[in-house]
Amino acid sequence: MTFSSLTEFLSKARAALANGPIAIILMEDSIEVDSTLRHHLDAGFRQVVAIGVPDIVLAPDIAPRVTRVHHDALSDTILDDAVNGVIAAAPGQWVHYAYNAEYLFFPFCETRTVGEMLAFSTEERRDSLLTYVVDLYAGDLTAHANAVSMEDAHLDRSGYYALARKDKNNAFAERQLDFYGGLRWRFEEHVPPPRRRIDRVSLFRARSGLRLRTDHTFNLPEYNTYACPWHNSLTAALCSFRTAKALRRNPGSAPHIKTFKWHNSAPFQWHSQQLLDLGLMEPGQWF
Structure with missing residues (x-):
């Protein structure tokens, strides 16, 4: 599932965030994005949310397994916008946040x-x-x-x-x-x-x-x-x-x-x- 903006994701993804634990991966660049997402999927996170600009391409075996959100992960307000947004949208769920690599x-x-x-x-x-x-x-x-x-x-x-x-x-x-x-x-x-x-x-x-x-x-x-x-x-x-x-x-x-x-x-x-x-x-x- 792909969302064109963080605002759209937070307004529509409450159902997707209803089952945790949830991993938020902030993709600041394309370095080791696939290995990062694969590692967290293998760890047992039920929802993995990959946030980054549309130019970052995910491997074919990973893309269908994560929720993709188009947003600039280098933004000065990324923690407030993304992590606190998920906190408000998923009360009671365990959440993890990390960056690529x-x-x-x-x-x-x-x-x-x-x-x-x-x-x-x-x-x-x-x-x-x-x-x-x-x-x-x-x-x-x-x-x-x-x-x-x-x-x-x-x-x-x-x-x-x-x-x-x-x-x-x-x-x-x-x-x-x-x-x-x-x-x-x-x-x-x-x-x-x-x-x-x-x-x-x-x-x-x-x-x-x-x-x-x-x-x-x-x-x-x-x-x-x-x-x-x-x-x-x-x-x-x-x-x-x-x-x-x-x-x-x-x-x-x-x-x-x-x-x-x-x-x-x-x-x-x-x-x-x-x-x-x-x-x-x-x-x-x-x-």
């Missing part, structure tokens, strides 16, 4: 579906799941100038840290932290301070009055927490080439980066166990 991994995702994970989270009375954005990058930038390669993907195995988050009254926010690391930490001189965090609550349950803000946090504080009050909660990872792409595309940073590899780089194994072993996601009480 970003791949959701959660504990045991090789043998369990995203629906099973979200059912467990619902039983734990959690309405949101923290996801860490784990930067991926090609090991050989000569062979892969845009820093994207599924076969030569690498990640940082260390260098991640968290700082206490303060609220608008300058008090420490309960069970909220600002997380840092990856390429945004190593090349921070090329990344504006508001964009250096790697925490993103990209899995959440839509409800009336909920709003996603431009810094990837929500207007309801409990949605921004990393755990419930009584024990550690499950978290996930969003393995993403997006920062590497931007650093290679940006004329201010590209000339200064000959490689992203360093002594703490490791080949990405495309398996949840590697992320669990590195402490980049947490199974909580889910075994």
